[in-house]
Every structure is written in C-alpha cells, then in structure tokens.
Amino acid sequence: MSSSAHASAAPENHDRIDSADGGLWASILRILKLLARPELAKWRVVMALAVLLTLAASVLEVVSPLIMGHAINQVADKGPAGGFGVAALWLTYGLAIRFLAAGLPQMRDWLFAPVSQDAQRVASVDAFGHALGLSLNFHQTRRTGALNRVIERGAGAIDYLIRFLAFNIGPTLIRLVLASIALGVAYDYRLALIAVATVALYVVCTVIITEWRVRQRRKMNEADTHFRATSVDILTNFETVKSFAAEARETGRFDRAMADYNVHYVDTVRSMYVLNTVQALVMNLGLLAVMALSALNVIQDRMQIGDLTAVMLMLLSLYAPLNILGWAWREIKQGAVDLEKLHGLLAMLPEVQDAPDARPLEKPKGRVTFDNVSFNHEGRSVGVQNISFDVPAGRKIAFVGTSGAGKSTLLKLLFRFYDTDEGDVLIDGQDVRALKQSSLRAALGLVPQDVVLFNDTIQANIAYARPGATQEEIRDAARRAQLLDFIESQPEGWNTRVGERGLKLSGGEKQRVGIARVVLADPAILVLDEATSALDSATEAAVQDALEQASTGRTTLMVAHRLSTVISADEIIVLEAGRIIERGNHAALLAKGGKYADMWQRQARSTEAALAVG
Known part of the structure; x- marks a missing residue:
C-alpha cells in the first residue's frame, strides 16, 4: 500500500475513551466545581480579586476614550491658548486611565497564574490516579502515549477555558454593553446600533467558520494522538525493532502517521486564513460605517472633533479583543471537547472494585x-x-x-x-x-518472567517495594537475592542506574533485582x-538459588x-x-x-x- 493510502486512513481506535456528556456549559460547570474544591480554597481571595480587576479594566477601557475626546474638545473650543492647560490635564487623566485599563489585566494574569496551574495539577492528579486505579484490562488495551495525551489535553483545557471565558469573552461582552450605552447616551444611538450589529455579525461569522475549523481540529487531534502514540510505541520497543532489522519499516510507519497528521494540520491552518479574512472584512466595514456617521454628525454640529476621536478609540478598544475571538472560540470549543474526554476517563469505573464493606487482609498466614x-x-x-x-x-x-x-x-x-x-x-x-x-x-510478592524496572538507581528499584526500608534492610534483601556482589562491583555501587525498563542490566541481573524487591516487601505469598x-x-541456576532462599518459609x-x-x-x-x-x-x-x-x-x-x- 502506498504512503498516500496510509496517510488517508483513519487512525487506529485502540485508544478510544468516550467523552462525558454536556458540551460547553457542562464544561464550565465542571471548572467551577473544580475551582470550588477544598484543595484550591487557598486561592479564593485571589480569584475574587481577579474578577474585580477584570471588571475594573472593562469600565476603564470605556471611560478612557471619553476623557481623551473631552480633552480634544477643550482645545477645539477654547483654542490652543485657552484650552491647552485644561486639555493637558484631561489628557493626563485619560492616559493614566488607559494605562490602568491595560495594566490591570496584566496584574490579574500575574495573580491568577498560580491558580490556573494549581487547578491543572489537581485535575491531572485526579485523572492520573484514577487511570492507575482502573483495571488491568483497561491498560492492556490502550497505549500509554495516547492515554497521557488525554490527561495533558484535559488539564490544558482548564487553563484555556478559564482564560478565554473569564478573561477574554466575558470582559468583551461587558465592554460591548458599556460602550453601547456610552455611545448612545453621549453621542448618537445609531452609533451604538452599528457597533452592536458589527460585533454581532463578527461573532456569527466567527462562530460559523470556527465550528467548521473545530471539526478539522478534532480530526487533526485524532491524527496527532495516533502519531504521538505510534512514536512512543516504536521507541519503547526499540529492542524488538532492532532485533528484526525493522528500522526502515518502523520509520515508514512513523512517516505515514506524521503525513496523516500533516494533511490535517495544513487543512486547519488554511481555514484560519479564511477566518482572519472574513473577520477583517466585517470589522473594517463596521469601522467605516461608524466613522462615516460620526463625520456626518460633526459636519452637522451634532458632534465635535474630539467626539469623533473618542468614538474611534472606543471602537478600536472594543474590537481589539475580537481579533482573537476565532482562535479563542476554537480553543474554548476544543477545550470543552478535551475536558469532556478527561471527564470521560474519570467516569470510567474499574472492572474490579473493592466491595463497599471490603475489609483489609490482616496478618496473612498464606x-x-x-x-x-x-x-x-x-x-x-x-x-x-x-x-x-x-x-x-x-x-x-x-x-x-x-x-x-x-x-x-x-x-x-x-x-x-x-x-x-x-x-x-x-x-x-x-x-x-x-x-x-x-x-x-x-x-503477594510477584517475580514475573520479565522484571520491568524504573529508569532509576538499583537502590531505588529495590526500595520500591518498601520506601521506608533502611539501608541495612535493602542490603540484606540484595544479599538474599545474590545481587550484593554485583552491586558492590559497580563503579557507582547502589547508585548505578538501570536504564529504561532496566535495559542496562542483563536478564539475570534484572531478575535478581526483582527478587530482592520481593524479599524486601516480605510477602506471605x-x-x-x-x-x-x-x-x-x-544464569538460571544462580537465580533459582536466589528464588529458593526467597521462598523459604513462604x-x-x-x-x-x-x-x-x-x-x-x-x-x-x-x-x-x-x-x-x-x-x-x-x-x-x-x-x-x-x-x-x-x-x-x-x-x-x-x-x-x-x-x-x-
């Protein structure tokens, strides 16, 4: 089969995790519940302050152009000689308010950064611990790389949804309401109508195109998950790849997976250019209509030249956050999808669960x-x-x-x-x-056919069975597993690193580390x-002697x-x-x-x- 044929094939579905129901609103509710968790109680004051700073910045964004316009009107009314001092004072106020309007969101983000990270940590730990608690069958049918991506994306979605909903979309709507009121009351209600209509058309076009883009992004993410999982799968099994001289074959599989991802990535990027063009067209048509009406009002003496400047500054301030609306909406929608996937994982129940009245096995005899x-x-x-x-x-x-x-x-x-x-x-x-x-x-103490070790030191791998064990206890376990001479012969001794999955050790050495680990655990069975x-x-004879010692009395x-x-x-x-x-x-x-x-x-x-x- 050709590469192109492989590239067009749908990614394998071994890693499927059903999404939780609910959509965007359910995702928002899940985030609010997450922020209300006891683990995040220490951030409540910071959360409240962030909301207040957001509201204050929205008000100042609308007030600043009005003050700037008033300052220009002072110069226009009284002339340079009489109006310059007053205008300078108003301009100073206006610039100070404009600086605050720009600075308060930065202060808010500075304050909120640890809150967002802590929320992601809590969600990731929940999902990671829950995944570890799922039954053996779950892990045998899913690839590690794909599962890890579900957790990563779900946790990252929390940050996207908080930042874009609470600190972008929310403040933009507040500014739209305040700006519409200011335009209608201070100048001309038709300006408010044009501003609202422009924003509404902008949002509708953005949402329609972005929904199309979200579908493309979802396909790209599926291809990305398949691509990353394929990469991890190949690299994890590199010994098998080498032993079958399959480097070229696996490189080809990697190539096909990446080619499939690239096709979807290009489609997603091109759709962004379409979105940017439509957004720019709507925004500039709105500005043209507002400025034409404002200029007509100035000619008819219903507005002053400073008012014209104020209207332009207000609209530019209102439209600025809309520039990223398409991207923000896509991230919000994708974030909702990723969060649903994460909660789908959290909703999965282990096939084997403790009974409600399960009791501990105390002092087992065996x-x-x-x-x-x-x-x-x-x-x-x-x-x-x-x-x-x-x-x-x-x-x-x-x-x-x-x-x-x-x-x-x-x-x-x-x-x-x-x-x-x-x-x-x-x-x-x-x-x-x-x-x-x-x-x-x-x-129970298990010594499997292939002992899998962590990429850590020999000491850490033996002590994994009982983290609180003393050095003497660890040493005794290694001695009983006939591993002590090997350890002491190594240049780094107990700090010798075993490599990924223990691949730096021979089969017999790995088995004896596994035996030492079990001996240290001191199981009844x-x-x-x-x-x-x-x-x-x-090697079998040496390991068998170690096993005979380990089995004594058990x-x-x-x-x-x-x-x-x-x-x-x-x-x-x-x-x-x-x-x-x-x-x-x-x-x-x-x-x-x-x-x-x-x-x-x-x-x-x-x-x-x-x-x-x-």
Missing part, C-alpha cells in the same frame, strides 16, 4: 485455595474451568502446561486483576472479593510467573516452563486447555507416565541435545 474456579478472558474461547486446589501456608505449588493452558490466568485471579466467572479464590479462608485490593496485593524461563542455564505459587525448576514443589498441577489433567509431586507424576512425564522426557532430550552440540 493459605491459598481455589474452589471450583472458572474464568474466560474477553474475546478468548479458552480460560480456566473448574479449577480446585488448596495450598497450606508455607507450602509450594507449581503449575505447568503448554502455552495458553491457563497458568498465568490463575495468578491474575489470585491478584484479583480479574474476578472469577464462577467459584471462589480464598486466602486464609477469606474470599479475595471481600478484601481490600491494596491489602491483598501487599500480601510468593508468586513466580516463569521467573527463569528467559534465562540461560548458568507459601509459593510457581508457573514454570522448565520442569527442572518445579521438582521441589509439594504439588505440581498440569493444565491443558484451562483444565487440570494431572496433579501430584514430581516423582508421582513421572511414575504415572502421563502428560507431565512426556513433557519431562522431551525437555530432557532437548537438554541432552544442546549439551551434545555444545
């Missing part, structure tokens, strides 16, 4: 029971069916079987990443659905999800591909297509001569062949 458990993943025909087993505290159980047999699914049900369709998962005789998820997971399957034999659940790692298990459960087909210890299963024995023989032959080749 007994694990699955009682006739069945579960199917969404969109998959095979899950687990009628699984029952009981692991007394301190014992070890292993799950083996072919890929997709349901081994890791059992662990996810134990962690309550999913809820069972049928049956019960119990810890110490308590249904996990009746427990607080935080206390449940605090009792240790969960090993193919913790050594990605390692070479020598209930241990193991998912294993290499059967050599499960020999010591008190019970081995063999799964196939989500069902238990065999169970027993290593010796009993070998003696039975069934599926487990067949798997054992196959792996033994494979190991012998590898040694022979070596």
Whole structure:
C-alpha cells in the first residue's frame, strides 16, 4: 500500500475513551466545581480579586476614550491658548486611565497564574490516579502515549477555558454593553446600533467558520494522538525493532502517521486564513460605517472633533479583543471537547472494585485455595474451568502446561486483576472479593518472567517495594537475592542506574533485582510467573538459588516452563486447555507416565541435545 493510502486512513481506535456528556456549559460547570474544591480554597481571595480587576479594566477601557475626546474638545473650543492647560490635564487623566485599563489585566494574569496551574495539577492528579486505579484490562488495551495525551489535553483545557471565558469573552461582552450605552447616551444611538450589529455579525461569522475549523481540529487531534502514540510505541520497543532489522519499516510507519497528521494540520491552518479574512472584512466595514456617521454628525454640529476621536478609540478598544475571538472560540470549543474526554476517563469505573464493606487482609498466614474456579478472558474461547486446589501456608505449588493452558490466568485471579466467572479464590479462608485490593496485593510478592524496572538507581528499584526500608534492610534483601556482589562491583555501587525498563542490566541481573524487591516487601505469598524461563542455564541456576532462599518459609505459587525448576514443589498441577489433567509431586507424576512425564522426557532430550552440540 502506498504512503498516500496510509496517510488517508483513519487512525487506529485502540485508544478510544468516550467523552462525558454536556458540551460547553457542562464544561464550565465542571471548572467551577473544580475551582470550588477544598484543595484550591487557598486561592479564593485571589480569584475574587481577579474578577474585580477584570471588571475594573472593562469600565476603564470605556471611560478612557471619553476623557481623551473631552480633552480634544477643550482645545477645539477654547483654542490652543485657552484650552491647552485644561486639555493637558484631561489628557493626563485619560492616559493614566488607559494605562490602568491595560495594566490591570496584566496584574490579574500575574495573580491568577498560580491558580490556573494549581487547578491543572489537581485535575491531572485526579485523572492520573484514577487511570492507575482502573483495571488491568483497561491498560492492556490502550497505549500509554495516547492515554497521557488525554490527561495533558484535559488539564490544558482548564487553563484555556478559564482564560478565554473569564478573561477574554466575558470582559468583551461587558465592554460591548458599556460602550453601547456610552455611545448612545453621549453621542448618537445609531452609533451604538452599528457597533452592536458589527460585533454581532463578527461573532456569527466567527462562530460559523470556527465550528467548521473545530471539526478539522478534532480530526487533526485524532491524527496527532495516533502519531504521538505510534512514536512512543516504536521507541519503547526499540529492542524488538532492532532485533528484526525493522528500522526502515518502523520509520515508514512513523512517516505515514506524521503525513496523516500533516494533511490535517495544513487543512486547519488554511481555514484560519479564511477566518482572519472574513473577520477583517466585517470589522473594517463596521469601522467605516461608524466613522462615516460620526463625520456626518460633526459636519452637522451634532458632534465635535474630539467626539469623533473618542468614538474611534472606543471602537478600536472594543474590537481589539475580537481579533482573537476565532482562535479563542476554537480553543474554548476544543477545550470543552478535551475536558469532556478527561471527564470521560474519570467516569470510567474499574472492572474490579473493592466491595463497599471490603475489609483489609490482616496478618496473612498464606493459605491459598481455589474452589471450583472458572474464568474466560474477553474475546478468548479458552480460560480456566473448574479449577480446585488448596495450598497450606508455607507450602509450594507449581503449575505447568503448554502455552495458553491457563497458568498465568490463575495468578491474575489470585491478584484479583480479574474476578472469577464462577467459584471462589480464598486466602486464609477469606474470599479475595471481600478484601481490600491494596491489602491483598501487599500480601503477594510477584517475580514475573520479565522484571520491568524504573529508569532509576538499583537502590531505588529495590526500595520500591518498601520506601521506608533502611539501608541495612535493602542490603540484606540484595544479599538474599545474590545481587550484593554485583552491586558492590559497580563503579557507582547502589547508585548505578538501570536504564529504561532496566535495559542496562542483563536478564539475570534484572531478575535478581526483582527478587530482592520481593524479599524486601516480605510477602506471605510468593508468586513466580516463569521467573527463569528467559534465562540461560548458568544464569538460571544462580537465580533459582536466589528464588529458593526467597521462598523459604513462604507459601509459593510457581508457573514454570522448565520442569527442572518445579521438582521441589509439594504439588505440581498440569493444565491443558484451562483444565487440570494431572496433579501430584514430581516423582508421582513421572511414575504415572502421563502428560507431565512426556513433557519431562522431551525437555530432557532437548537438554541432552544442546549439551551434545555444545
């Protein structure tokens, strides 16, 4: 398929989050509720002062031209000799008021800047924390880059809506009302009608064209989200890209995503030129009509030359903020859309939630029971069916079987990443659905097949399990994970940085950091999800020794591909297509001569062949 064909294709919809209902007014109400939050109570005085400064600036914007016009009339009436002193005084007043009219909004923005930032922080933290609280399935079906953009745009929309609605559109309407009254009372009601009609026509044209532009902007944002998410996706998986020599292919995918964004960006920019042209035409026609009528009034002695100047200054002052109305309206509308998307995220409920009367799991002993458990993943025909087993505290159980047999699914049900369709998962005789998820997971320690680390130091990654741990406790955990010698051999020791997702460390080193982290957490139940399957034999032996130490005295659940790692298990459960087909210890299963024995023989032959080749 050609690049152009790709560019015209709609962005993928994996990252869709439905928007909350309501439109612009609902968005305004949401912002008012946000500003009323207790976290922002410290800014109430600043908010009130900002409103007062806005109102004062609007009044001064209208008063200033009247004073300037009066000063010019003094010179015109009394001549340079008699009117200059009075005119100078009035001009000084007028300029001072004009300076205040321009300066007060700057003071308001200076005062309000931390309020806006704090409001964005509160909204972002809410959304970020809520997203982290959503279920595993939510995060598995959405790309991180796209989710991050939803939060960023939603928080940024708060600033747009506050600034443009409260500090641009609002004051402009106030000035329009005051200016219309001043023009009608002081000069000619027809001037007020022309000014109002011009502004009304300007607004109508701006809104119509901007609505068209908003639709284009929405398409551009969708393309932007797809483009950014594609970029993050490629860079995050750069090792896979390199291992498959797919640099050119992924660069092409990046190119197509950016080309799609560029097409929509150009359409959006061109529509802005159309808007600017129409706005300039309406504004200049209005000015022409007002100045022609004012000039006629001067000729007919119904107005003075200073009044003509006052009318012009007033209209220029009124029209100045309208120059950005199209942009402001588009940002307001887009801000409302982005805020709806953010609140759509906040409205999403976790698939797995704590029960209203959920209780903490206190002093767990570590007994694990699955009682006739069945579960199917969404969109998959095979899950687990009628699984029952009981692991007394301190014992070890292993799950083996072919890929997709349901081994890791059992662990996810134990962690309550999913809820069972049928049956019960119990810890110490308590249904996990009746427990607080935080206390449940605090009792579980996971070492996965691929330990993912934060881009921080080794010490920080180990201490992540228990931030309040002492250096001696962290050191002891590293020693028990057989990691201490490696750490002390590094030039920067504990401050050695592990890189993005731990990529500066070898597989075995990452696994041992993961083990040290679990040891430090001191869970009652240790969960090993193919913790050594990605390692070479020598590294596996070292990591296996560390795991044996870590599992001492704890209930241990193991998912294993290499059967050599499960020999010591008190019970081995063999799964196939989500069902238990065999169970027993290593010796009993070998003696039975069934599926487990067949798997054992196959792996033994494979190991012998590898040694022979070596």
